[in-house]
Amino acid sequence: xxxxxxxxxxxxRCPIVNEGDRIEEIVMxxxxxxxxxxxxxxxxxxxxxxxxxxVARAQGNYATTDQIAQDIQTKFGQETIGVIFPILxxxxxxxxxxxxxxxxxxxxxxxxxPADEVGNHLVDLDMLDEKGVNPWTDVLTEEEFRNHxxxxxxxxxxxxxxxxxxxLIEEAGAECExxxxxxxxxxxxxxxxxxxxxxxxxNRTKKILKANGGEKIYSLDNVLAExxxxxxxxxxxxxxxxxxxxxxxxxxxxxxxxxxxxQIQHMLKEKTGKNVEVMVYGDGAFKDPVGMIWELADPVxxxxxxxxxxxxxxxxxxxxxxxxxxxDLRGEELKQAISSxxxxxxxxxxxxxxxxxxxxxxxxxxxxxxxxxxxxxxxxGTPIVFIQGYFDNYTN
Numbered sequence: 578x579x580x581x582x583x584x585x586x587x588x589x590r591c592p593i594v595n596e597g598d599r600i601e602e603i604v605m606x607x608x609x610x611x612x613x614x615x616x617x618x619x620x621x622x623x624x625x626x627x628x629x630x631x632v633a634r635a636q637g638n639y640a641t642t643d644q645i646a647q648d649i650q651t652k653f654g655q656e657t658i659g660v661i662f663p664i665l666x667x668x669x670x671x672x673x674x675x676x677x678x679x680x681x682x683x684x685x686x687x688x689x690x691p692a693d694e695v696g697n698h699l700v701d702l703d704m705l706d707e708k709g710v711n712p713w714t715d716v717l718t719e720e721e722f723r724n725h726x727x728x729x730x731x732x733x734x735x736x737x738x739x740x741x742x743x744x745l746i747e748e749a750g751a752e753c754e755x756x757x758x759x760x761x762x763x764x765x766x767x768x769x770x771x772x773x774x775x776x777x778x779x780n781r782t783k784k785i786l787k788a789n790g791g792e793k794i795y796s797l798d799n800v801l802a803e804x805x806x807x808x809x810x811x812x813x814x815x816x817x818x819x820x821x822x823x824x825x826x827x828x829x830x831x832x833x834x835x836x837x838x839x840q841i842q843h844m845l846k847e848k849t850g851k852n853v854e855v856m857v858y859g860d861g862a863f864k865d866p867v868g869m870i871w872e873l874a875d876p877v878x879x880x881x882x883x884x885x886x887x888x889x890x891x892x893x894x895x896x897x898x899x900x901x902x903x904x905d906l907r908g909e910e911l912k913q914a915i916s917s918x919x920x921x922x923x924x925x926x927x928x929x930x931x932x933x934x935x936x937x938x939x940x941x942x943x944x945x946x947x948x949x950x951x952x953x954x955x956x957x958g959t960p961i962v963f964i965q966g967y968f969d970n971y972t973n
Contacts, residue, residue, distance in 0.1 A: 584966040587611065588951045588959025596694045597635035600627075601837060603635075604855075605844045607961050614784040617965070619849045622885065624964040625841065626948035629818070629859040629880065631960045632831040638809035640801055641826045642749075644770055645676025647818070649772075653681065659764035661687040663736040663774035664780065665731065668820045669874050670774070672827045673743060673797070677772065678749035685754045685767040686742060690722075695776050696870040699738065699757075700726045717757040719743075761785045772796070776817060789809055798876070801829065816858060817876040831857065834881030839856075842883050856882035861946030862938070878945035886940050 591607040594600065604627055612619050649658070658681045662668050666686075677792040678684055690712050691705055692698040707714060708725045717725070717738065730737050739755060756763065761782045764771055769792040775784045779796040786794045798815040801808060811818070811832045818830030831837075838855040845853045859875035879886075902918065948962040 578779075582966070583969060584964065585617075586947060586951050586965075587615070587617075587963045588953075588957060589961040589963055590958050591631075591961055592848065594631040594634045594960075596634060598635045600632055600635040601840045602755060603631075604841050604961055605848065608845065608963060609848060611963065612658045613888065616843050619845070619851050619853065620965065621852050622968045623851065624886070624944060624962075624967055625845070625853055625855045626857070626858050626944060626964065627838075628843075628948075628952055628962075629831050629834075629857050629875070630828070632834060632837060632857055633772060633809075633828050636809070636831055636833075637828055638811070638829040638831055640805070640808035640819075640829060642672055642676035642679055643825075644805045644808040645673065645801065645827075646678075646680035648800050649677050649680030652712040652799070653770050653772075653793055655682055655695050655771040656793065657681075657683040657685060657768040658943040659685045659687060659768045661761060661764050661771060661775075662689050662693040662694060662778075663742070664693045664695050664874055665699070665736075666874065667734065667736065667741070671741075672821050672825070673747060673774075673816050674745050675749055675825075676827075677800075678746040678751040678753075681751045683754070684746050685756065685764065686746065687756050687764050688739070688742075689759050690717075691871070692758045693853055694778065695872070695874055696864065697731060697870070698737075698869065700729060712759055716760075716763050719755040719757075723757075743817040745767065748855055762789050765790055769793070770905040772800070776874065799811070813875045814880075818874075830859070830875065838881045838883050852885070854883045854885040856886055856948075858941075858945035858948045860951035862942045863946050863950075872946075872949070878939075882941050886944065889937060889939055890949070 589607050589611045591603055594603060604625065608619070608625055652952065658677070660674070660677060663674065688699065691700045691702055704726055708715070710725060722739070743753050743755060754767070756767070761773065762785065765786065769790060770787055771794050773779055773786065773793055773794070773796045776783055779798065783794050783796055798813070798817045800810050800816045801810045802815045809829045811829050813832070814830045817830070818826045822828040834857045838857060840853045842853060845851065856879050856958055858879050859967045860873045860878065862873045862878050864871045935947065944964065951962045952959050
């Protein structure tokens with residue numbers, strides 16, 4: 578019988594992972610148990626995707642707000658700190674800010690507007706037009722912002738992030754001043770010592786600050802880049818990719834993940850004889866068209882993956898072939914012509930008309946997004962995602 582199913586994605590349940598657990602064995606055993614329970618075979622080029630959270634939990638990669646404060650004090654001393662461009666998130670930034678404030682005497686918090694880097698809005702674009710405010714040139718104090726736009730709560734969380742962040746800073750014992758600007762140079766009018774908290778634009782921001790008189794300039798990936806008083810750490814990403822663990826601690830993005838994925842691939846090969854690809858994934862890289870939020874608050878979608886997941890897809894668009902190259906064919910003849918084209922397509926299809934409408938993104942970004950949507954961020958209890966048929970095409 579002709580095959581009628583393409584890619585299949587399954588969220589796999591596994592035991593609750595705690596510090597010190599052998600994550601490689603848990604993943605392998607969960608995949609094998611699911612295969613037996615659900616009656617599917619494990620095949621070459623199947624993909625096992627593991628959420629970063631359970632890897633970090635197994636590693637015990639945690640830190641307290643006091644340990645964050647200690648690192649901040651070491652870097653900035655008693656200077657006023659400009660904390661600029663944080664995302665608006667209790668989970669992602671709340672405890673980070675609490676720790677930063679514990680290590681500071683005064684913070685000038687500079688928020689981008691109308692939205693943060695990942696699309697959480699402080700104010701609607703239409704309101705900017707109504708008030709005649711230009712977010713690319715206008716610098717607003719907290720009072721000016723409130724006079725223009727009032728008190729707005731986040732549509733999904735019900736949080737007024739201006740008030741929330743201000744209260745976190747003051748409760749930690751630091752003085753707080755809030756301004757609004759999208760130009761990193763603005764903060765240098767208040768202090769030359771800056772912690773830039775943007776994620777994907779951090780290197781550009783630091784470059785601008787240093788070129789315009791900034792003195793002590795750090796980004797979130799520089800904080801907890803090494804262990805502080807026994808804390809967890811991440812030498813590449815620091816606080817980036819962290820989230821709340823308890824009221825006074827954070828879970829950091831996992832570190833040294835490459836040996837983990839390589840070992841899981843090796844163990845599955847030994848058990849099944851199949852070459853399965855393995856990756857660790859965090860946030861997917863997609864945007865919500867209603868809330869306008871870009872999901873990617875992690876520094877990367879995948880911090881580690883096996884070699885078979887390198888690169889981008891090399892695909893052609895079936896509807897383009899049907900409407901153009903083989904527009905005069907129908908039925909089985911059309912099917913055979915398209916199948917033959919796919920079987921004989923060039924390895925490098927960049928710029929080819931036949932690729933119009935395909936998705937030119939890294940495989941790990943695409944697969945990580947698929948896995949993130951499958952596992953969800955709540956109580957599904959499926960931190961392992963098993964994907965089959967992803968590398969198949971119309972001819973398989």
